[in-house]
Amino acid sequence: MKMLPFDNKNEFEVVIDMPEGTTLEKTLVAANEIAGYVSAQSMVKNYQVYAGTAAPASFNGLVRHYDVRNGDNVAEIQINIVDKKTGAIKVIPSLKI
Numbered sequence: 631m632k633m634l635p636f637d638n639k640n641e642f643e644v645v646i647d648m649p650e651g652t653t654l655e656k657t658l659v660a661a662n663e664i665a666g667y668v669s670a671q672s673m674v675k676n677y678q679v680y681a682g683t684a685a686p687a688s689f690n691g692l693v694r695h696y697d698v699r700n701g702d703n704v705a706e707i708q709i710n711i712v713d714k715k716t717g718a719i720k721v722i723p724s725l726k727i
Contacts (some may be wrong), residue, residue, distance in 0.1 A: 640713070643685060645696065646705040654682045654702040661680070661705035668709055675712045681705040 644664060648657045658681040665679050678685070685706040687697045696706065 632658040641708065641710045643688070643696075646707070648703040649714065650703060650704075652703040657681050657705050658704055661665065661707060666706050673711050673713065675710045677681055677709045679705065679707050 646657065646661055646664070648660060658679070661679045661681050665677050665706075667675055669677055682700060682702055682704065684697050684704075685708050699706070716722045
């Protein structure tokens, strides 16, 4: 697992790259399935799905140029976790995504 910035924040993103030619509808279905699984975890406070376009710019997104992603086959899920003290570094492995 590699995280930017190297910090234990209370938020993280799931970046989805479907095969070229995947319709936006199928990309959204896949993103919603992942979001549904993630949101059922007790440590997740809330989430937002973006399909076909980039999520709002974050430090991680700017460094990796996720802010310019668009197309029917791309999606991102921004996830906020409940406990800021737990942090994403401890939460992500328990999600088994």
